Amino acid sequence: MPRQITAYSNPLVKHARDLRDRRRRREAGQFLAEGLRILSEAQEAGRLPRTLFFADVSHPRAAALVQAVEAAGGEAIETTADILSKLSGKDNPQAIVGLFDDFGRSLDSLDRHAASIWLVAERLRDPGNLGTILRTGDAVGAGGLILLDECVDPFSVEAVRASMGALFTVPVVRASADAFLVWLRAGPGTLVGLSLRTTHDYRAADYPSPTFLLTGNEAQGLPEALEAACDIRVKLPMLGKADSLNAAVATAVMAYEVLARQQA
């Protein structure tokens, strides 16, 4: 049976609230995900929250989640809309919030032959972009997303929200650029960098399997050394005045081109 918590001062509520802070997430090895859609996506991917906070189980999928969490030995906690709002940081909170164990993976756990496309992002700053790239990764069947150097935290509430659940279906690895290059060169793999400094059109390149598609920081693009380490550098046409695309958009246009070319 779910227990009830209605006090802000409850230590478990306070602990969950603290997970909105990156350092606390790292210390605890836990994170939050909100909303029935995302939690259902997680469940389908075999990931259940350790603790589930809910205010309303009138939806059958919410009731099923409560049952599944309890059957797996987790805890389901009935609480108030006010406390859910405190957990999610939104005025109009989702009616259900899950507390998950972090499942960051290491490079060595990846099987590069498991997919033809891999996404790699370097110093990505925006959690919305990270979540959007995960969603694209899910759509193109990417083997995973590899985050290089100091990227935004994929387990932040904003990134999880923007991923619409793809955080649970697309493996995420964090590594230094150096460690990634060592791992990459220990086996087959073509590293493709998106660059404004090349004239090589993205439609004219070949993308053998597995292709690792590398996107740089939103404002600065790729550092020269990392761009130089790429096997291919390509650019997207820019007909306008701004000479820039959103990083998640550029990644998606490239990923769909690689997918189409590999399937042709």
Add this chain to the structure above:
Amino acid sequence: MPRQITAYSNPLVKHARDLRDRRRRREAGQFLAEGLRILSEAQEAGRLPRTLFFADVSHPRAAALVQAVEAAGGEAIETTADILSKLSGKDNPQAIVGLFDDFGRSLDSLDRHAASIWLVAERLRDPGNLGTILRTGDAVGAGGLILLDECVDPFSVEAVRASMGALFTVPVVRASADAFLVWLRAGPGTLVGLSLRTTHDYRAADYPSPTFLLTGNEAQGLPEALEAACDIRVKLPMLGKADSLNAAVATAVMAYEVLARQQA
């Protein structure tokens, strides 16, 4: 010479602050844009703010903006970081904020022959998506972005910010879906709808000029009636579990495909 304002209670500060509210923007026919990059983009596109608030003109482009605004009969106002923070709603505000006259356009002002690609969005809800789509529109040389029915306001601070200045380079029109269809059918133009209900792969379609690329609401996609009004319905491959892409991402993948096919 710029005048100085350092009081929150100043009526002009209050008026500018009010423009963060959609209704106030509509009443005043004005909006705010922040940051040197976006204001420079605006200037290059021939748009100067009616009023410019700044705290720091140490950057030569900031000094040039102040001069240009005053030369054009506008007003440049030196103010404090605190007031800029109040205007932008951010703790770490941009050092420069412009107050612009709204330049929404009507369908009849568009020349459909001026471009081969046009972007159309229906009930778009997220200002970040709207700004990102404008940026993509700039990059692919779209003739404009046509917003159907109740879309998020393209002149909201968040949309302007996400557009990175493309709001000033890509014409934006707001219209009802009905009015748009009447206008569209009065001349040449292929309406292409992104849909999950079709099996027609986006790489297998033809995109004659001018193509109007229609994207639906983030959560619901296109309403059936509007989908039925399309000349072509296409879908992007979805290999993953989520069966959805971010709306701005889907628009960009399609827009780049149309561009490549039209140039081939």
